[in-house]
Amino acid sequence: MWRLRQLMKPRIGIGYRRGLSRWLHSRPQSVQCLEITAEHFFDDPEALNGIRKIGDLFVHGLGLSLGTPGPLDARTLRSFMKVVERAHPEWISEHVAFTRSAEVDLGHLNPIRPDSAALKTFVDHTRELADACGCRVLLENITSHLRLSGELSETEFLNELCRRANCGLLLDVTNLFINARNHRFDPVKWLHEIEPASIVQLHIVGYSRSDVRLEDQHCEAIQPDLLDLYCEIMKYAPVSAVILERDGHFDDLSGIEEDLRKLEAVHASV
Amino acid sequence: MPASDFTTVLARLLSESALRAEFTSSKERVLGGFELSRGDREGLLGLDACDLELQAQALVTKRRTEVASLLPDTFALLGIERSAALFAMYAETNWPDTHRRHLEDAVKFGEYLQRVGAPVSESELNLLRFRLQGRHFSVRVIEHATAKRRMRSALQILIRIGSRQRSAILFLGI
Numbered sequence: 001m002w003r004l005r006q007l008m009k010p011r012i013g014i015g016y017r018r019g020l021s022r023w024l025h026s027r028p029q030s031v032q033c034l035e036i037t038a039e040h041f042f043d044d045p046e047a048l049n050g051i052r053k054i055g056d057l058f059v060h061g062l063g064l065s066l067g068t069p070g071p072l073d074a075r076t077l078r079s080f081m082k083v084v085e086r087a088h089p090e091w092i093s094e095h096v097a098f099t100r101s102a103e104v105d106l107g108h109l110n111p112i113r114p115d116s117a118a119l120k121t122f123v124d125h126t127r128e129l130a131d132a133c134g135c136r137v138l139l140e141n142i143t144s145h146l147r148l149s150g151e152l153s154e155t156e157f158l159n160e161l162c163r164r165a166n167c168g169l170l171l172d173v174t175n176l177f178i179n180a181r182n183h184r185f186d187p188v189k190w191l192h193e194i195e196p197a198s199i200v201q202l203h204i205v206g207y208s209r210s211d212v213r214l215e216d217q218h219c220e221a222i223q224p225d226l227l228d229l230y231c232e233i234m235k236y237a238p239v240s241a242v243i244l245e246r247d248g249h250f251d252d253l254s255g256i257e258e259d260l261r262k263l264e265a266v267h268a269s270v
Numbered sequence: 271m272p273a274s275d276f277t278t279v280l281a282r283l284l285s286e287s288a289l290r291a292e293f294t295s296s297k298e299r300v301l302g303g304f305e306l307s308r309g310d311r312e313g314l315l316g317l318d319a320c321d322l323e324l325q326a327q328a329l330v331t332k333r334r335t336e337v338a339s340l341l342p343d344t345f346a347l348l349g350i351e352r353s354a355a356l357f358a359m360y361a362e363t364n365w366p367d368t369h370r371r372h373l374e375d376a377v378k379f380g381e382y383l384q385r386v387g388a389p390v391s392e393s394e395l396n397l398l399r400f401r402l403q404g405r406h407f408s409v410r411v412i413e414h415a416t417a418k419r420r421m422r423s424a425l426q427i428l429i430r431i432g433s434r435q436r437s438a439i440l441f442l443g444i
Contacts, residue, residue: 039369044433063369069275079369101281105367107375108332110284110325113276113313145324149316151309213324217335 010202010239012263015060016051019250024054030260035060035243036087042079045086052087058201058241059089059135060170066125066139067098067112077132084133093138093170093201094129096122096158109142114157115150119164126165137167138200143175143216147183155193168200171237173230174245178207178214188232199237204230204263205245219248222259227266234270276310283317284326287362294319330361333375340376340398343391344383356388373402393426397437400428415439 013033016024018040024031033056041048051057063076084092097109112118122139130137139161141154152160162169171194180187206220222230222244233239244259279301283290293300297315306314334357338345345353360382366374380395392412400408408428415424425440 042369047433068277076369098277098281100367101278103278104281104285104365105371106281106284106329107366107371108329110280110329113310115309115313117275117307117309145321145328146317147321148313150313215328 008238009267010234011056011241012244012260012267013055013241014244014256014260015246017247017250020246020256023253025050027054028257030257030264031055033058033241033243035093035245036083037062038080038083038092039063041083041086045082048083048086056241057087057089058243059084059087059092061092061094062109063099064094064125064129065097065099066094066122066129067096067118068100068102069117069121070102072125072128073100077129080129081132084135089135091136091138091168091200092129092133093140094126095140095142096161097142109144111142111144111146111148113148113150114152114154116152118150119152119157119160122161123165126161126167130165130167137165138170139165139167140170140172140203141175141179142172143178143182145182145213147179153193155190159193159195159198162195162198169194169198170201170203171199171233172203172245173233174203174205174207174216174226177226177229178216182213187229191229191233191236194237196237199233200240202230202233202239202242203245204242205247206259217248218245221255222262227262230263231266231270234266274304274306274310276306276313279304279306279310279314280317283322284329285365287326290322290326293317293322330358333357333361333372336372337376337379340372341380341391341394343394344380344389347389347391348383352388356383356386370402373398377402393424393437393439396426397428397435400430400437401435404430406430412439415441 011032013031013035016034016036034054035058036051038059038061061080064072064080095109098112099106099109126137158169176187176190204222205218206222207226208215208217208220242263246256283293289300301311301314348356357379360379364378368374377398380390383390393415396410410426412424412426414421423442425442427438429436
């Protein structure tokens with residue numbers, strides 16, 4: 001059993017950011033894979049040639065707005081495909097969210113209502129994306145101040161989406177933790193309602209505190225209570241890869257390496 | 271009345287503070303202006319006004335954080351409260367819509383500051399315009415650059431080397 005777990009040990013990596021470039025090109029042993037943000041390379045996909053040498057790549061999208069009814073934005077999809085073509089990722093990922101409507105581009109992630117209409121939109125868009133890129137698609141849970149109710153619970157929606165669109169789940173541990181605190185539900189119960197085999201990849205970074213709620217500013221060290229939830233997930237699901245999602249405080253490389261060590265230590269103990 | 275859907279109406283509520291205020295005082299009246307399915311209408315009626323406001327504020331805060339990282343000198347000149355107030359006014363009617371949205375947002379905010387007569391670092395704004403335009407070389411005149419605690423005119427030379435941009439400022443009359 002121990003040997004099996006070692007063999008199934010997930011790869012640990014980090015979200016590629018320009019501020020980390022020099023460190024990542026020194027090939028730190030703690031980084032086994034990288035996730036690039038597709039939009040950062042829309043203007044220069046060739047820049048991925050050097051980054052590919054660092055480790056296995058996953059491509060993560062922010063702006064395809066899979067939750068917007070109607071066709072996907074053709075220009076964004078074409079740019080996304082060019083990045084995928086250059087990166088040769090094992091899988092690609094986007095969010096269970098919308099970022100724009102026909103009238104306005106909000107630029108950031110917003111929740112969708114878990115109903116049959118949204119499910120159909122997501123299934124159609126996810127399949128279209130997978131076909132266009134020739135890759136498996138993972139979809140990520142977001143954090144939001146809005147908690148929308150629909151015909152389905154959030155977990156029913158995600159399970160049904162994975163089943164119908166033949167996609168996997170990129171479970172953002174921090175988003176789950178923040179939503180659970182802000183909207184007062186049990187994250188472990190939520191987790192156990194998700195089909196474990198669908199959880200392929202994780203995102204994690206320390207949460208931030210505002211006056212009234214927790215927030216995802218992507219710049220804090222991983223806190224112990226968040227790590228407890230991470231540990232629960234690692235016991236529950238056969239995760240293939242974990243990405244530390246830092247968007248700031250890049251000068252604190254020792255803090256980033258410490259976070260990577262914390263994740264590694266969990267795998268050794270599970 | 272054009273047909274609408276949950277996402278379109280939610281996007282408008284998140285981006286238009288006047289519509290949000292009206293929605294808070296009378297959801298029925300605002301939703302009466304949209305042709306919606308029963309499910310979408312019920313979903314929108316179920317929105318919590320406080321959560322809606324928090325989500326709308328979060329969108330603006332995320333944009334402001336990105337813009338502040340691109341215009342650090344300008345935000346330092348403005349101070350925390352004034353930069354937040356001015357950005358909120360600017361953001362209400364400006365929603366950049368490309369993958370370079372943070373850069374576009376920063377340039378548009380800098381130009382907005384110039385229009386309303388608020389302080390802005392000209393050299394910082396020039397550098398962002400240079401990045402956005404994709405040029406390889408540019409020279410700009412800066413009317414108000416700070417040198418030895420005095421405002422002076424200066425020339426700013428902008429050069430692109432590979433994917434990196436470099437800027438040098440030559441003060442005039444020193």
